[in-house]
Amino acid sequence: MNYFSQFWDENRDDEYADWGFSTWYFETNDADEVLKQITVYKNEKVTKYDLENQEDEFGGLCEGALTIDDCDGDEISKEEFYKLW
Template sequence: MTRYFRRRWNETRGDDHDDWGTSEWCFEVDDDGWVSRQIEVYDSGPTLRYDRAHVADEFGGLSEAPLPLDEFAPHEIPRDAFELAWRG
């Protein structure tokens, strides 16, 4: 079963793009928490999207570890909300 999550990160990147600010992340994951699609939306505007066809770029990449589903459960969102964010 595919699940979807949206979670706010109140920390900056800590790299050359620290001025992007804090961010909101959305994830599409499988039953084991492995991420198949990921969106990062930064407060200053940049939006990064990763999936299995676009795993990484110079700014980051698709999560390399499964999400802890019990920790993310309170942040679950409907598929439609994820798809809307994916389309941007």
Template structure:
């Protein structure tokens, strides 16, 4: 099964020293098991974090460590086209 792509808005702040970044949109590429392969976090202040096979974590966070499908949430409403994910993945930013 091919990878799937999702975008989900989080209307909560981080609750840590980077709380001032604000709310965020999260983009995921997941395998057929729901485990993130690549992930992009875009914060309201413009901060962008990217995680994937070549960069799995840093001082700000890291690639998801659980299957999205194990959350019990229905992710079908958040599915996006691969081209939308790639646009965000390849965009200029940090």
């Protein structure tokens, strides 16, 4: 498994834009498929998605392959990811 984060310095482009900037956290497998995803917003709102909970009214699990290089992210530990999960 691979674990990484990405800071997003833009607001959402919807009615939740006032949530502010966000940091995204990903767990991917060796095929770079996103298995779990967490988004933590500046206002402390948190969204979580996985294969059993792929979407809700706020967003959804990233589709397709994603690598740390694709999003210019930072490697994090499994422990750091699961503290948020």
